[in-house]
Amino acid sequence: MDLALVIQTALNGLANGALYAVIAAGFVLVYRATSVVNFAIAEFMLIGAYLTYTMSLFFPLLLAILLALPLAFIFGVLVERGFVRPLLGRNVVAVIMATIGLAATLDGATLILWGPDQKAMGAADISQLPKEMPNLAFSLGGVFLSSKAVWSLILALPLAILLVLALKYSRYGVLLRAVSESETAALAMGINAPRVVAVAWGISAVMATIGGAFLAGAAGGGGPGHHLILLGLIVFPVAILGGFDSVPGAVVAGLLIGLIEAFSQLYLESLLPGITQAIPFLIVLLVLLFRPYGLFGQHRIERV
Amino acid sequence: MAEINVENLKVVYRGVILALQGVSMRAGAGEAVALLGPNGAGKSTLVRAISGLLPQYDGRVLDGKIAINGQETHHLPALKVTELGVTAILEGRPIFRYLTVIENLRAAGHKLTPQRHKELADEIFTRFPRLYERRFEQGGYLSGGEQQMLLLGMALLTEPKILVVDEPSLGLSPKLTEEVMRVLDELRRDKGLTLVLVEQNARAAFSIVERVYVMEQGRVVFEGTAQEAQADADVMEFYLGGAVAGGFSEAKRYRRRKRWV
Numbered sequence: 001m002d003l004a005l006v007i008q009t010a011l012n013g014l015a016n017g018a019l020y021a022v023i024a025a026g027f028v029l030v031y032r033a034t035s036v037v038n039f040a041i042a043e044f045m046l047i048g049a050y051l052t053y054t055m056s057l058f059f060p061l062l063l064a065i066l067l068a069l070p071l072a073f074i075f076g077v078l079v080e081r082g083f084v085r086p087l088l089g090r091n092v093v094a095v096i097m098a099t100i101g102l103a104a105t106l107d108g109a110t111l112i113l114w115g116p117d118q119k120a121m122g123a124a125d126i127s128q129l130p131k132e133m134p135n136l137a138f139s140l141g142g143v144f145l146s147s148k149a150v151w152s153l154i155l156a157l158p159l160a161i162l163l164v165l166a167l168k169y170s171r172y173g174v175l176l177r178a179v180s181e182s183e184t185a186a187l188a189m190g191i192n193a194p195r196v197v198a199v200a201w202g203i204s205a206v207m208a209t210i211g212g213a214f215l216a217g218a219a220g221g222g223g224p225g226h227h228l229i230l231l232g233l234i235v236f237p238v239a240i241l242g243g244f245d246s247v248p249g250a251v252v253a254g255l256l257i258g259l260i261e262a263f264s265q266l267y268l269e270s271l272l273p274g275i276t277q278a279i280p281f282l283i284v285l286l287v288l289l290f291r292p293y294g295l296f297g298q299h300r301i302e303r304v
Numbered sequence: 305m306a307e308i309n310v311e312n313l314k315v316v317y318r319g320v321i322l323a324l325q326g327v328s329m330r331a332g333a334g335e336a337v338a339l340l341g342p343n344g345a346g347k348s349t350l351v352r353a354i355s356g357l358l359p360q361y362d363g364r365v366l367d368g369k370i371a372i373n374g375q376e377t378h379h380l381p382a383l384k385v386t387e388l389g390v391t392a393i394l395e396g397r398p399i400f401r402y403l404t405v406i407e408n409l410r411a412a413g414h415k416l417t418p419q420r421h422k423e424l425a426d427e428i429f430t431r432f433p434r435l436y437e438r439r440f441e442q443g444g445y446l447s448g449g450e451q452q453m454l455l456l457g458m459a460l461l462t463e464p465k466i467l468v469v470d471e472p473s474l475g476l477s478p479k480l481t482e483e484v485m486r487v488l489d490e491l492r493r494d495k496g497l498t499l500v501l502v503e504q505n506a507r508a509a510f511s512i513v514e515r516v517y518v519m520e521q522g523r524v525v526f527e528g529t530a531q532e533a534q535a536d537a538d539v540m541e542f543y544l545g546g547a548v549a550g551g552f553s554e555a556k557r558y559r560r561r562k563r564w565v
Contacts, residue, residue: 171414174403174410177411178407178408182398184360186400187357187360187383188393188394188398190386190415
């Protein structure tokens with residue numbers, strides 16, 4: 001076994017996994033805050049990626065991503081205020097159908113706003129070379145890491161970890177966990193629950209934008225397109241493996257699935273073509289069968 | 305100090321269930337009043353209405369008014385009502401079960417400066433040493449009495465002027481109930497709070513309140529001082545299990561016959 005190749009594969013897996021982690025952490029955050037399964041998470045990624053693309057037409061890519069984040073936050077808050085809040089407290093099936101409807105609406109909106117063609121970051125048309133982040137690619141002892149992988153490791157991974165720490169230790173994190181338990185009890189204690197929930201949606205959109213901007217070029221072409229919607233489905237196996245209501249779980253599960261995908265690509269893909277795409281969903285089946293609470297699912301406190 | 309006035313309040317749930325049918329009550333500044341009554345009398349609905357939480361239960365004020373220090377609040381959202389100094393401890397001991405004791409206190413006192421929060425948290429831990437011992441444990445693992453103490457501590461951190469407490473004795477032993485009432489009384493006197501206490505345990509409530517309202521089926525059917533309530537034969541029969549000849553079935557028939565509405 002080539003140790004350098006194993007290390008390189010592991011680092012690439014972690015880099016991709018960090019992106020899954022960051023998106024899934026935002027997805028789970030919204031679930032924790034509102035008990036809403038956001039089936040439009042892939043469209044959040046898509047919108048984030050298109051916002052980044054639009055910014056990248058005028059600014060360097062790194063700055064474009066940073067400028068897209070506040071816009072994404074506002075978008076998330078608007079979705080919560082205009083769409084989710086009126087639905088809270090309704091039948092869970094109605095809310096699920098509504099978020100599926102939201103996904104279709106956002107999908108259509110991106111088609112109208114940005115057209116059906118795939119874009120190249122920072123380029124007016126797809127035939128031009130996309131803009132890239134400053135090159136951080138490096139090779140050390142036979143281990144090569146692409147610039148994109150390094151950027152996802154230094155941007156996405158710390159962001160996901162920061163969210164976990166903020167949720168545990170910050171004032172907002174405590175308030176969000178309180179609201180997620182009982183909005184009524186939180187209101188009775190003077191906690192501005194609607195604002196806490198809206199911020200959770202905003203953060204979720206920011207996280208999806210980071211993931212979307214980095215994954216945009218994953219299918220080639222160097223920019224966003226509707227292929228992102230399929231890529232966004234990875235959020236569900238990651239969230240389920242993590243326990244669905246655990247943000248740390250989502251981060252760990254994202255990294256794990258990234259690693260498993262990378263090693264599957266290296267060792268299994270030649271034997272079973274297509275297995276790499278299928279593996280996260282096979283993991284979901286196993287998790288649902290043997291550990292329905294996932295890796296870090298919240299254990300219910302029952303007093304007897 | 306703050307006073308609360310409820311006049312001819314009618315509350316409806318889901319547009320059809322009339323839970324309060326013209327309730328009037330008053331708690332003067334620094335006064336302690338009790339709302340007594342059986343299940344379904346509308347006591348908790350009144351608590352929700354006072355604290356602005358009716359929309360959370362799909363309820364709304366149909367008619368009448370609630371005023372805090374003269375300011376009408378019955379159309380205000382819960383957050384605005386809490387800003388006026390009203391804190392409600394709802395029924396069922398609604399602590400945040402997955403948060404530790406310290407985190408529960410932090411959530412409740414989120415508006416305070418760190419310095420003020422520390423002062424009050426120290427006071428709470430002095431009043432309730434058991435909470436200090438269990439400060440890193442999740443609220444869901446506390447005993448019923450400890451959870452009630454935690455709720456009182458959380459309420460204290462909101463620096464209320466009016467404290468509305470719904471059935472604090474529910475599920476507690478007589479000794480713990482006595483302890484909770486003692487603490488409530490102590491807090492009220494120390495902080496100059498106006499206290500609205502909802503209870504089914506009339507004997508416990510009488511020990512700390514000045515005035516009593518008895519509710520039945522969404523109406524107030526008795527109003528008087530704690531002494532007057534204790535001297536009233538009907539109140540004593542209904543809520544303190546006064547002697548009724550003929551055993552349990554006779555008592556039930558007697559109760560049906562004597563319904564106030």
